[in-house]
Amino acid sequence: MEDLKQVAARAALDFIKPGQVIGIGAGSTMAHLVNYLKEDATRWKHITTVTSSFNTRQLLLENGFVVKPISEVSKLDIYFDGCDQFDQHLNALKSGGGIHTHEKLLAAMADKFILVGDGSKYVAQLYTTFPVVIELIPESLPFVMQRIRDLFSLANPVLRLSNKKDGAVISENGNLLIDIWFRSFPPLDSLNQRLKDIPGILETSLFYQMAQVAIIAGKNGVEIIRRDPTYLI
Numbered sequence: 001m002e003d004l005k006q007v008a009a010r011a012a013l014d015f016i017k018p019g020q021v022i023g024i025g026a027g028s029t030m031a032h033l034v035n036y037l038k039e040d041a042t043r044w045k046h047i048t049t050v051t052s053s054f055n056t057r058q059l060l061l062e063n064g065f066v067v068k069p070i071s072e073v074s075k076l077d078i079y080f081d082g083c084d085q086f087d088q089h090l091n092a093l094k095s096g097g098g099i100h101t102h103e104k105l106l107a108a109m110a111d112k113f114i115l116v117g118d119g120s121k122y123v124a125q126l127y128t129t130f131p132v133v134i135e136l137i138p139e140s141l142p143f144v145m146q147r148i149r150d151l152f153s154l155a156n157p158v159l160r161l162s163n164k165k166d167g168a169v170i171s172e173n174g175n176l177l178i179d180i181w182f183r184s185f186p187p188l189d190s191l192n193q194r195l196k197d198i199p200g201i202l203e204t205s206l207f208y209q210m211a212q213v214a215i216i217a218g219k220n221g222v223e224i225i226r227r228d229p230t231y232l233i
C-alpha cells in the first residue's frame with residue numbers, strides 16, 4: 001500500500017510534461033517521485049533532470065535519466081522538493097539535509113517551485129522544532145557565531161558536527177553549517193536578510209515565500225495549495 005509520501009509524489013506527476021527540464025530535491029518523497037517516473041519510463045524518458053541532492057542524483061542515474069549539473073542550467077520548468085515543515089504562506093524550512101544552498105538555487109531558477117509532502121509537514125506557522133541552518137565560509141565561524149548571539153539574544157547557534165567522522169559537516173561547497181535554534185522565530189520576512197547581511201554567511205535554510213504550490217497528501221486525499229490563489233497551475 002502507498003504511504004502518504006508516495007501519494008504526494010504520485011500527484012506531482014500531473015504537473016510534468018514530457019520534454020521538460022525538471023529539478024528534483026532531496027529526501028524519501030523525492031525518491032518516490034523518481035520511482036514513479038521510472039515506472040512510466042516510456043512517457044518520461046525525454047525529461048531532463050537536475051538535482052540538488054547526491055542521493056537523488058544516484059537514483060536518477062541508476063534509473064537511466066539524464067541528469068544535468070546545476071552549473072549548466074539557468075532555468076527549470078519545475079523544481080519539486082520536500083521540506084521539514086511549511087506554513088500556510090508556503091514558507092518552508094529545509095534544514096535537515098544541509099544542502100539548502102543548492103536547493104534554493106534550483107527553487108529560484110524554476111518557473112514553478114512545488115513543495116511535495118505528507119500532511120505532517122503542513123503547520124499553521126513554522127515551529128522552532130527545526131533550526132534555521134546557515135552555510136558559512138569556514139574562516140568566518142567565530143565571527144558569525146558571535147554576531148548571531150549579539151543579534152538574536154534567544155538564539156543558540158550550534159556548529160553542525162558529523163556523526164560518521166570526527167569534525168564538522170562540510171557542505172557540498174566546502175563550507176560549514178550552523179544550526180540556529182531559536183526559542184521563537186524573529187519576524188520571518190526579514191530573517192533571511194538579517195542573516196545574509198552578516199559577512200561570511202552564504203545562504204539560509206528558510207525558504208521565505210518561494211514556493212508557488214504545495215502538494216499535500218493526507219488521510220482524506222491530495223490537497224493542492226497555492227500561495228497566491230490566482231496563480232494558474
Ligand SMILES: O=C(CO)[C@H](O)[C@H](O)COP(=O)(O)O
Nearest residue numbers: 026027028029082083094097
Ligand atoms: O528538506 C529536505 C532536505 O533539506 C528534504 O526534502 C526533507 O528532509 C524531506 O524529506 P522526506 O521527503 O524524507 O520527508
